[in-house]
Every structure is written in C-alpha cells, then in structure tokens.
Amino acid sequence: MEALLDYAWVVVALPLLSAALIAMFGKQLPGGGSELGVASLGLAFLASAGIAWETFVNSPIEPVERALEWSPLGGGFVFELGILVDGLTAVMLLLVTTVSLMVHIYSREYMRGEPRFTYFFSMLSLFTFSMLVLVVANNLLLAVIGWELVGLCSFLLIGFYWEKKPNQDAANKAFLTTKFGDVGLIVGVIVLSAGMFELDTSTPFNILEINGAAAAGDLATGTIVLGMLLIFLGCVSKSGQMPLHVWLPDAMAGPTPVSALIHAATMVTAGVFLLARLYPVMAQSQAVMAVIAVVGVITLFFGGLLALVQDDLKKVLAYSTISQLGYMIAALGVGGYTASMFHLFTHGFFKALLFLGAGSLIHAVHSNNMSDMGGMARAMPHTFWTFIVGSLALAGFPLTAGFFSKDEILIAGDIWAGAGFATGALVYWIGLAAAFVTTFYMARVCFLVFAGENRSHHPPHESGKQMVGPLMLLAVLSIASGYLLSPFSPDQPNFETWMATPILDEDATFPFTEDGATEATGVQGDGVQAGGEVVAVEGAEGGPVSVLHGVPSWHPDLLAIVLGIFAVAIFLAYRFYGRGVPERDPTLRMGPVSTALVNKYGFDAFGYRFIVVPVRDTLSRWATYSSNHWLDGIVGGVGRATMSVAQSTYRVLDQRVIDGGVNGAAFSAAWWSERLKRIQSGDVQRYAGALVAGVIVLILAFIAVR
Amino acid sequence: MSPLGPLLLATLLFCVGIYGVIARRNAVLVLMSVELMLNAVNINLVAFSNLLFPEDAAVSGQIFALFIIGVAAAEVGVGLAIVFNMFRNRASVNVDDVDLMRW
Numbered sequence: 001m002e003a004l005l006d007y008a009w010v011v012v013a014l015p016l017l018s019a020a021l022i023a024m025f026g027k028q029l030p031g032g033g034s035e036l037g038v039a040s041l042g043l044a045f046l047a048s049a050g051i052a053w054e055t056f057v058n059s060p061i062e063p064v065e066r067a068l069e070w071s072p073l074g075g076g077f078v079f080e081l082g083i084l085v086d087g088l089t090a091v092m093l094l095l096v097t098t099v100s101l102m103v104h105i106y107s108r109e110y111m112r113g114e115p116r117f118t119y120f121f122s123m124l125s126l127f128t129f130s131m132l133v134l135v136v137a138n139n140l141l142l143a144v145i146g147w148e149l150v151g152l153c154s155f156l157l158i159g160f161y162w163e164k165k166p167n168q169d170a171a172n173k174a175f176l177t178t179k180f181g182d183v184g185l186i187v188g189v190i191v192l193s194a195g196m197f198e199l200d201t202s203t204p205f206n207i208l209e210i211n212g213a214a215a216a217g218d219l220a221t222g223t224i225v226l227g228m229l230l231i232f233l234g235c236v237s238k239s240g241q242m243p244l245h246v247w248l249p250d251a252m253a254g255p256t257p258v259s260a261l262i263h264a265a266t267m268v269t270a271g272v273f274l275l276a277r278l279y280p281v282m283a284q285s286q287a288v289m290a291v292i293a294v295v296g297v298i299t300l301f302f303g304g305l306l307a308l309v310q311d312d313l314k315k316v317l318a319y320s321t322i323s324q325l326g327y328m329i330a331a332l333g334v335g336g337y338t339a340s341m342f343h344l345f346t347h348g349f350f351k352a353l354l355f356l357g358a359g360s361l362i363h364a365v366h367s368n369n370m371s372d373m374g375g376m377a378r379a380m381p382h383t384f385w386t387f388i389v390g391s392l393a394l395a396g397f398p399l400t401a402g403f404f405s406k407d408e409i410l411i412a413g414d415i416w417a418g419a420g421f422a423t424g425a426l427v428y429w430i431g432l433a434a435a436f437v438t439t440f441y442m443a444r445v446c447f448l449v450f451a452g453e454n455r456s457h458h459p460p461h462e463s464g465k466q467m468v469g470p471l472m473l474l475a476v477l478s479i480a481s482g483y484l485l486s487p488f489s490p491d492q493p494n495f496e497t498w499m500a501t502p503i504l505d506e507d508a509t510f511p512f513t514e515d516g517a518t519e520a521t522g523v524q525g526d527g528v529q530a531g532g533e534v535v536a537v538e539g540a541e542g543g544p545v546s547v548l549h550g551v552p553s554w555h556p557d558l559l560a561i562v563l564g565i566f567a568v569a570i571f572l573a574y575r576f577y578g579r580g581v582p583e584r585d586p587t588l589r590m591g592p593v594s595t596a597l598v599n600k601y602g603f604d605a606f607g608y609r610f611i612v613v614p615v616r617d618t619l620s621r622w623a624t625y626s627s628n629h630w631l632d633g634i635v636g637g638v639g640r641a642t643m644s645v646a647q648s649t650y651r652v653l654d655q656r657v658i659d660g661g662v663n664g665a666a667f668s669a670a671w672w673s674e675r676l677k678r679i680q681s682g683d684v685q686r687y688a689g690a691l692v693a694g695v696i697v698l699i700l701a702f703i704a705v706r
Numbered sequence: 707m708s709p710l711g712p713l714l715l716a717t718l719l720f721c722v723g724i725y726g727v728i729a730r731r732n733a734v735l736v737l738m739s740v741e742l743m744l745n746a747v748n749i750n751l752v753a754f755s756n757l758l759f760p761e762d763a764a765v766s767g768q769i770f771a772l773f774i775i776g777v778a779a780a781e782v783g784v785g786l787a788i789v790f791n792m793f794r795n796r797a798s799v800n801v802d803d804v805d806l807m808r809w
Contacts, residue, residue: 681808683805683808
C-alpha cells in the first residue's frame with residue numbers, strides 16, 4: 001500500500017486527461033463529455049481516498065517525495081517536477097476530488113441545455129487539475145505554476161456567461177486582483193529561494209528543504225520576513241482576505257457549481273494551503289505571524305458583517321466564505337496549524353453543500369435574490385434539510401463539523417493569548433463575535449428562503465437526483481468530517497496526527513516564545529476544552545515520535561456560551577425574518593453602519609475612484625499617447641535612420657567603390673588592349689625582327705650574368 | 707683541324723640569312739634566306755661533331771644535318787605553295803602586302 005503514495009500523480013493526471021478528452025471528443029458523446037469528467041474524477045476520488053486512508057491510519061508518516069529532474073537551472077541547480085505526499089497533501093487531494101466530483105455530477109443536471117456545456121465540463125476538469133498541481137507540488141516553482149493555472153481557469157469560468165458585460169467585468173476583476181497578489185507571490189518565492197541558493201543544495205525551490213532550512217535557522221530573518229510577507233500578499237488576493245477580497249463576491253457571476261468549486265475546494269483555499277505548506281517558515285517570525293493573524297481577524301469580522309445586508313443569496317455565501325477564510329488565516333497566525341487545516345477541510349464540505357443548495361434554489365426560482373424566494377421548505381424538502389445542515393455546520397452548531405473545527409481555532413487563539421500574544425486574544429474574542437454574526441446571517445438566509453410564503457413567479461419544484469444526491473452526500477460529510485478531531489476520536493489516528501509531519505513536530509518551534517516546542521504542531525482542543533495535554537504518540541512502524549496534543553475534551557462552560565450565542569442569534573433572526581421579508585430589513589436600519597455595509601466599506605468605490613479611473617483615464621491614455629507618439633516615433637526614427645544609412649551605403653559603397661572597381665577593371669582592360677593590340681601588326685618581318693632582337697637580348701643577359 | 711673556319715662561315719651565312727628574312731620584301735627570297743640559316747646550322751652541327759668526337763666514328767651531328775636538310779626541303783615545299791597561292795590571290799609576292807593576320 002505504501003506504493004500507492006508514489007502514484008499520487010495519477011490523481012493529478014486524470015482530470016487533465018479528461019479535460020483534454022472532453023475538449024476533443026465531448027461533443028460527439030451522448031452526455032456532452034460530462035460522463036468523461038465524472039468518470040475521471042470518480043477514479044481520482046478513489047485514488048485520493050486510498051492515499052488519504054493510507055496516510056491517515058499510519059499517521060504520522062514521513063512525507064513521500066518523488067521527483068524527476070525537469071530542467072537544469074545552471075550552476076548545479078535543478079528544477080524538479082515532483083510530488084510531495086504527506087497528510088496535508090492527502091487531505092487536500094481528498095477534499096478537492098470529493099468536492100469536484102460532487103460538482104461534476106451536480107453540473108450534469110444544473111447545466112443541462114446551456115450553451116457551451118462541453119466547454120464548461122472541460123474547464124471544470126482543468127480547474128480541478130490546476131488545483132491538484134498546486135497541492136502535490138514538491139517545489140515552489142511548480143506550486144506557482146498550479147497557482148497561476150487556477151487563476152486562469154477561474155477567469156474562464158467566472159466569465160462563463162461572457163455575453164453579458166458585467167460577467168466579463170467580474171472575470172477581469174477577479175483575474176487582475178489576484179494577479180496583483182501573484183506578483184507578490186512570485187517575488188516572495190524568489191526571495192525565499194535566493195536564501196536557499198546560498199545553502200548547500202541543488203534544489204533551492206524544494207518545499208521540504210525550505211521548511212527544513214527555515215526550521216534549522218539557516219535562513220536569515222530578513223529573508224523569511226520579506227519572503228513570507230510577499231507570499232502572504234499572494235494568499236491575501238487568492239484567498240479573498242481584506243483588502244483584496246473585492247473580486248470574490250463579483251465572482252458569483254459564474255455558474256453556481258463553479259462558485260461552489262471556487263469557494264469550497266479550489267482557488268480560495270489555495271492561499272491557506274500554501275501558507276500551511278510553508279508553516280515552518282512562517283513560524284520563525286513573530287512579525288509575520290502577527291501580520292497574518294491581524295489580517296485574518298479583520299477579514300473574518302468585517303467580511304462576515306457584509307453578509308448581513310445582501311439580498312443575493314450567493315453573495316451572502318460569498319461574504320461568508322471570506323469570513324471563514326479569515327478564520328483559517330487567523331488560525332495560522334496564532335499557531336493553529338492543525339485547527340486551520342481542519343477548518344479548511346470541514347468548510348470545504350459544508351460550503352460546497354451550501355453553494356450547491358443555493359444553486360438548486362436558483363435553478364427552481366430563476367433568481368438569485370432571497371426576496372424572490374420564500375416558503376421553499378415545502379416545495380423542496382431535500383434541498384431544505386441539506387441546506388439547514390450546511391447552515392448549522394457553518395454557524396458552528398454543536399456536534400456538526402463546523403463546531404469542532406471553528407471552535408478549535410478559537411481555542412488556538414486562547415492558548416496563543418496565554419503564551420502572551422495579543423493577537424491570540426483578538427482571534428478568540430472577535431472570532432466569538434463573528435460566530436454570532438455568522439449564525440445571524442445564516443438564520444436570516446434560512447428564514448427568508450424557506451419560511452413564509454412563496455414570492456417567486458415560478459412554481460418551485462425539487463431538483464432531480466443528480467443535484468440532490470451530491471447535496472445529501474455533502475450533508476453527511478458536513479457532519480461526519482468533524483469527528484476526525486473531536487472528543488470522540490482516538491488518540492491515533494486523528495486529524496492532528498494526520499497533519500503532523502516530522503518537520504513540523506521536531507523542528508517547528510517558535511523561536512520567539514520562551515518554551516518553543518509545545519505549541520509546535522498547532523493548538524488542539526475544541527471550543528469546549530481548554531488547552532491540550534501534550535502527549536507523545538509513537539509513529540507507526542518506527543516512524544517519528546510526534547509531539548502532539550491529543551484529542552480535545554469537553555468543557556461545559558464554553559459550550560454554554562456557544563449555545564447561548566446561537567440561541568440569541570436564532571431568536572433575533574426569527575423575530576425579524578420569521579414572517580417573510582420585513583417592510584424594511586432591520587440590517588438596513590442601522591444608520592451609518594448599514595450605509596457602510598451596503599457600500600461595502602467603500603472598497604469598490606475606492607478601487608473604482610483611485611485605481612480603475614486613474615488607470616483607465618490617465619495611465620492608459622498616457623500609455624496610448626506615449627505609445628503612439630514616443631514609442632512609435634522612436635521605432636519610426638530608427639526605421640528612417642536605417643533607411644538613410646542603407647541608401648548612403650548604396651550610393652557610396654556599392655555604386656562607387658564596388659561598381660567603380662568592377663567597371664574600372666573593365667575600362668582599364670579596354671584602354672590597355674587598345675594600345676597593346678598595335679603590336680600585332682600582321683607584318684611577319686617585324687615579328688622576325690622582334691624575335692631576333694629578343695634572342696640577342698637573352699644572349700647578352702646570359703653573358704652579363706655569367 | 708681548327709673549327710674556326712667552318713664556324714665563321716656558319717656565322718656569316720646565318721647573319722646573311724637573318725638579314726634576308728628581315729629585310730627582303732620578296733617572299734621567295736625570304737624563304738631562301740631561311741634556307742641559308744638552316745644550312746648555317748647544318749655547318750655548325752657537322753663542325754662541332756668533328757670537334758667534340760674527332761677519333762670516333764660518331765656521326766650524330768651529320769645525321770642531324772641530314773634530318774634538317776629533309777625538313778628544310780619539306781618546309782620549302784610548303785612555303786613555295788603558300789607563296790604560289792599568295793601570288794594567285796594578290797598578284798604579288800611581297801610580304802609587306804600580306805597583313806591579314808593583324809588586329
């Protein structure tokens with residue numbers, strides 16, 4: 001079974017294969033190519049499940065790395081094409097393939113009859129492939145390639161309905177905003193590897209080596225701080241952190257299954273994943289950790305607030321994604337490596353569920369707006385209960401996956417605060433407050449959509465099997481995935497041992513804390529457990545000994561707080577929205593706060609006024625002008641100068657020197673022959689005389705020489 | 707026997723021949739002058755043969771002379787034929803009148 005890990009590249013190759021096959025033969029197939037996509041994703045899912053099982057039951061495992069030398073970089077350095085499989089990779093493989101498979105199946109029905117159906121499936125597979133490249137990459141250059149491919153595919157899919165201008169604009173906005181961060185990512189990778197070039201290694205981009213070098217203290221502090229902050233800039237744009245989150249709500253312009261894929265498994269998780277990958281590097285610098293934590297906290301709170309005033313169902317979910325990503329980023333910033341990845345994992349399932357559920361609703365009423373829905377519980381029972389499960393998980397209702405994972409983040413903050421860092425307390429308290437906000441806006445959505453009278457202009461109907469099936473499966477996962485790390489899970493294996501890698505366990509200390517090692521693998525415990533007892537778990541088959549915190553335990557007083565928050569939020573939401581859409585939404589009656597929220601804190605206006613307008617009206621005009629006048633002038637001038645040089649060369653060198661030489665030779669031959677021909681007089685006696693004279697001269701010459 | 711006499715005779719004959727070739731206008735006389743030069747050479751050959759191999763019965767010089775006499779006869783035959791044709795075409799045997807082979 002160990003050999004299974006060596007073939008992780010197959011998981012990556014399958015979606016690429018299906019993308020190519022769909023693009024080439026999809027139109028000839030009865031299912032428009034979708035069956036190819038589902039089949040390949042199904043196989044990829046099975047392989048991922050095998051890999052996940054293998055890494056899970058044997059956890060913690062040594063990372064498996066398989067690489068072939070792709071291209072020499074010169075100076076003895078090599079660019080590798082390789083895979084790196086450890087628990088983190090396995091989790092991401094499982095998440096991406098599961099969600100992508102569900103989205104593929106779902107889209108078969110959702111996208112039926114759409115123009116470009118085949119193209120859509122090809123792009124969906126390609127998108128999955130791109131994310132998988134990023135996930136399995138064993139070096140940062142390969143990861144950047146996957147990262148950029150993800151950006152490209154998201155651009156293509158967000159702009160899927162390109163006939164409408166707003167959709168084109170949304171695609172452009174997403175692409176340009178993330179591209180802004182990508183520049184930071186690339187420069188950050190260069191900065192990190194620039195430090196690696198000075199060490200004794202032939203593969204300066206190798207992730208394991210970078211992590212090891214950072215943990216061993218071989219990288220300079222400046223390199224780590226600058227490199228990680230720049231890489232974090234890439235994560236800010238890709239993972240929708242403030243202030244570069246602006247593309248994410250607009251990305252709702254794409255088809256709903258794409259939104260599910262973008263917000264659950266691919267694209268936005270890329271940033272969090274990359275940070276987790278480079279966690280040992282990040283953990284070397286307190287400043288970097290603080291910056292990441294603060295950005296995460298700002299995002300998780302203010303992003304969540306924005307969801308309150310949206311009428312568009314998908315936009316509520318989009319802002320909630322921003323908020324949840326904020327949790328993950330903040331968790332990384334307070335040492336909650338396992339907590340962050342755990343939340344990423346569970347969030348992937350319930351957010352995919354919510355988006356697909358929203359798609360099912362939109363499919364039924366042909367509108368994105370909640371004011372056009374209402375009373376859907378009776379018409380769409382399956383969508384109803386799965387959506388409720390997803391909402392509960394997102395709100396962190398006890399015993400759902402979201403509860404275990406989100407509260408783990410809060411406790412990570414608490415322990416971090418206990419270690420003497422203010423950012424920890426920030427994450428804890430603001431995280432709790434945002435949990436209230438989350439519960440409230442999800443309750444608002446559920447009441448507006450499912451309670452009251454039907455306000456749509458279509459008689460709603462339940463979606464077909466292919467749409468409801470994935471919903472049910474994801475609903476099960478939205479609950480079950482939480483039990484990987486709960487008070488019910490065994491000491492080993494559980495999610496924490498799954499995530500643990502030797503480099504994290506042994507080397508990832510926080511050099512700036514007093515007793516570094518104990519917080520190393522991230523902080524354990526859910527919302528009902530204070531801290532974690534450090535236990536040592538023997539790795540399987542003589543593997544590494546890991547410093548782990550063990551499974552969380554119950555902690556009733558915090559459980560009471562969480563339940564209290566939940567109850568208050570639900571009660572308030574029921575009072576406001578329990579009887580359908582109120583005359584005037586209370587979230588819009590909060591004066592300047594509402595104004596700020598409706599205007600999205602002015603980010604879009606600011607961006608339009610100070611980035612779009614200057615670029616469009618000034619910079620691009622200036623660029624056009626300078627291109628037309630200066631650059632063209634230079635190019636034209638060079639052309640004209642070349643012409644005149646060529647012409648003078650022609651006149652002087654060619655016509656005078658070369659032709660003159662040739663003609664001169666001919667003329668001189670003619671001139672001489674005109675004179676020399678007179679010797680040939682035809683008079684034989686003159687010839688004879690010349691002959692005799694010549695003989696006499698020769699004889700005299702001989703005599704003289706003698 | 708001293709070769710001086712024959713050699714002086716040969717020199718005299720050769721110079722006369724050269725003079726005739728260069729100076730005479732009549733083609734027949736030019737041919738005759740050529741014969742004089744050839745015969746001067748013949749005298750030279752015979753004289754040197756006697757001078758260099760006086761005791762031997764070697765006659766290579768004389769044999770060369772015989773060859774030259776044969777060649778001279780043939781040459782005169784050809785030359786007179788040319789002169790004859792020249793006379794028929796130009797009514798003249800003056801070599802100055804014949805300069806077709808000029809530029």
